[in-house]
Amino acid sequence: MAIKHPTPMLDELEKGPWPSFVTDIKRAAEAGKEACADLLGQLELSYNDKEGHWKHGGIVGVLGYGGGVIGRYSDVPNLFPGVEHFHTVRVNQPASKFYKTERLREIMDIWNRRGSSMLNMHGSTGDIILLGAFTEQLEPIFAELTQKGWDLGGSGSALRTPECCLGKARCEWACIDTQDICYNLTQEYQDEMHRPAWPYKFKFKISGCPNDCVASIARSDCSIIGTWRDDIRIDQAAVAAYAGGEIPARGGAMGQGVKLDVQKDVVELCPTGCMSYEGGKLAINNRECTRCMHCINLMPKALRPGTDTGATILVGAKAPILEGAQLSSVIIPFIKMEEPYDEFKEFVANTWDWWDENGKNRERIGETIQRLGLQSYLDALGFDPVPQMVKEPRSNPYFFYTEDEVPGGFDRDIEVFRKKHAR
């Protein structure tokens, strides 16, 4: 097939030191992939027109699954027949995106034979995104994938594929087993992922510590973020080595030669002012620490999270569509998060029940909470309010009381009132 269309604009994107997606796609076109040759042609057209050339929507899928495939058709199929259909298949990625090459090649083989050979490693939600299949290939692709032990992820108004940071696999800061939680939840909620039944999408993301490397606080309806309740572990000998310049600042994040100033860089930048450094000894008043990770990030050899670990559960992050962007809010300040995660799953069941009952069509749970109030959601969960749930108490006095909270209720007699107060 080789290159079919001239692409003077896209050719400009082959210049420069960063890897070029254009060069890569050309390679696949030259190897005979018509879809790639035509994708380049259609993209060049978009670069000329400054408008995209994909049709809106197109409902396709695999039998029995409501999600996992996103339909896509070219609006100029006569010019670019190789991308007339260009449907996306979302494949559920293994936790933390580790791969054994042998297993990854199973997908590549299927995709070379039956798809465009274009893909995203990975989509923003975390799935492996196979980009560009014809409708008649969808069932065979699905059949071959599942025979090899791979399944589709979520799309539509369903549970989206859960995602986690690499956690205990290679990070000394992980306070929870992010990979196991991610895998366990993914397996538990297969039905919720593949057969959409909700007002809108729902996402779990799991980070092992407050650094939140999968940005769960910004982009998941339910954020599970590892934390601890006891004291930060300190190795005073290592503190001295940082102070002496034997260990580079921040684990070498600015280069090997850069020396840490323990007082200025660590103690004075602690947001709660709960650290002190006297006579070469670092002390932390752990009761006042908010576990922000700053000091640990700066001295990974000297400081470690505590050992009484668990997670903070936050709910409700979303992008601006429709009511404006929201970050997740604290709902459970601390939960142990130990296998089989029953307490967490009970919380999830109650959350979904409440959202199902109260959420409007295309309303993320964060918006439902905003519309009906956090208290309504907490009441449904049966949770008591705690100060950890808010940044500050309200500054307006417009409370809502229920009738049974005030002695005598809301029903009053105007005649009784008038006996004491003239009109």
Place this chain on the structure above:
Amino acid sequence: MLFRIKGGNTKMAEMVANRITDIGPPKYDEMWPEIIKNNYGKWLHHEILEPGVLVHVAESGDKLYTVRCGATRLMTTHMVEDYCKIADEFCGGYFRFTTRNNVEFMVTSTEKLEGLKKALAAAGNMPIGGTGHSVTNIVHTQGWVHCHTPAIDASGPVKSVMDALFDYFTSMKLPAQVRIALACCLNMCGAVHCSDIAILGVHRKPPVIEHSHLDKMCEIPTTIASCPTAAIKPSKVDDFKSVAVNADRCMYCGNCYTMCPAMPLADADGDGIAIMVGGKVSNSKCMPKFSKLAIPYIPNEPPRWESTVKAITTILEAYVSGAKRYERIGEWIERIGWERFFDVTGFEFTKRHIDDYRFAATTWRTSTQFKW
């Protein structure tokens, strides 16, 4: 659902009978190299040896060296095969991707590390970097390559920006890490709302309405209900049942188009890029922050998006010369004040910078404390 299986119904029935469903992903530990199996949950500390190269040390004394490389998130199976070959040759057949679409190769000795680095350099399309105080890979979405609602392309602007910032990817000379994200429309699939620098595709014209087809393609009540600002109302045009859009109330979010394909927004002159700055996700030091508007509109300039690249370079250079060590872009701006941010970048402050959407009042200044 539509099915078009070649071979007709018999084949379909066969496939359905033997279906495997709901098996979920392969279990995580199947994808781990031996050293991770042996040291899971037992890592002690780590260090960045040079840009892009990390060492993690376990309680057992085992050392794991990681080399991080930049990648195009949009790739072909050929590129994946390139990664697999490197992983087979040096890493026992294992490797991983990061959430920011970098690739990581892991080895267990310094000798293997040297060989790996040489092989990556020889490959030419696997730049090493993206650790510590660097600009790492740009999280981004689909753009003109695949989505139906974009205002901009994704991969092209990302390539152009990363070419310009390449030196900040391969070095660690910034005051702190800088995270850039791109989303090609207001849906923000790429979640750019909490990034140090966000590149966001925006429309500037209300939808164009295809009255002759609207009633056939769309449900009118759902279309009306989809608008967050109630800008849409029913309307009869040339005997067609259709809708009208009150242009004054439209903020070009595209939600109506999602519901109704007869209301496209894309427009060569209307569409372009907004730049937001100062957001972050992590809880380190200050709390997570949203990104705020720096530049409301830059026209689409394919293929190399020069003005966008220049704006981002300007922000980065101002940050490098003005920020203190460990200050993220948002912390730096809050310290110097937004007045100074517009001074040092030379960006124009316009009426678009004054919020006029919901909750706008929370962003107005309610103090006499400000700078001249």
